[in-house]
Amino acid sequence: MSKKKQIGARLVDQIMRAIDTFSNVLMVGLTLVVFAEVLSRYIFNFPIKITGELTQLIFPWLVFMTTIAVTRNDDHLAIHYFRNKLKKGLQKIVVVSMKAIMLFFTIFMFISSYELAQAVINQPMPVLRISKAWLYSSLTVAFLGVSIIILYQIIMIILDKETWAKGELQ
DSSP states (O other), rough: HHHHHHHHHHHHHHHHHHHHHHHHHHHHHHHHHHHHHIIIIIISSSTTHHHHHHHHHHHHHHHEEEEHHHHHHTSOOOOOOHTTTTTTTHHHHHHHHHHHHHHHEEEHHHHHHHHHHTTTOOOOOTOOOOBBBHHHHHHHHHHHHHHHHHHHHHHHHHHTTTGGSSTTTO
16 A cells, blocks of 8 residues: 555545544534523423523534544445446446446535525524524535545545455446
């Protein structure tokens, strides 16, 4: 394994570990917020006002940060039956084509979500009094991350470095 590959692979792994850690912290935070609301509302008959907006804010960040990890690990749903019937060269073309379509979609979503976040930047959430852009920025960050991962995967396929996804090409 070359030094450049080691550095690139290590960097991607470190970034993914950071995203996983962030997602885990969000999951713990979401669980605590919901638990506190249930406890407060049903045991003490005293609802906490900020829990609804906190849940509204944390949940999208959790879902969309996890999307980056799903894309990196190729854990999404896929049907490979017909592609696996092709020769390896054609499989490579099909996979690169699919990744290119995914890249186009994620770049489109990145741009659209950025524009949406900019459109609501001056609208505060009623209780927390923070900008609604924080909510929609989860989309922007996630689709940027997914775009980078897909671009990395396309480069690895073209360079015949198939270690990025176990079993992607048969």
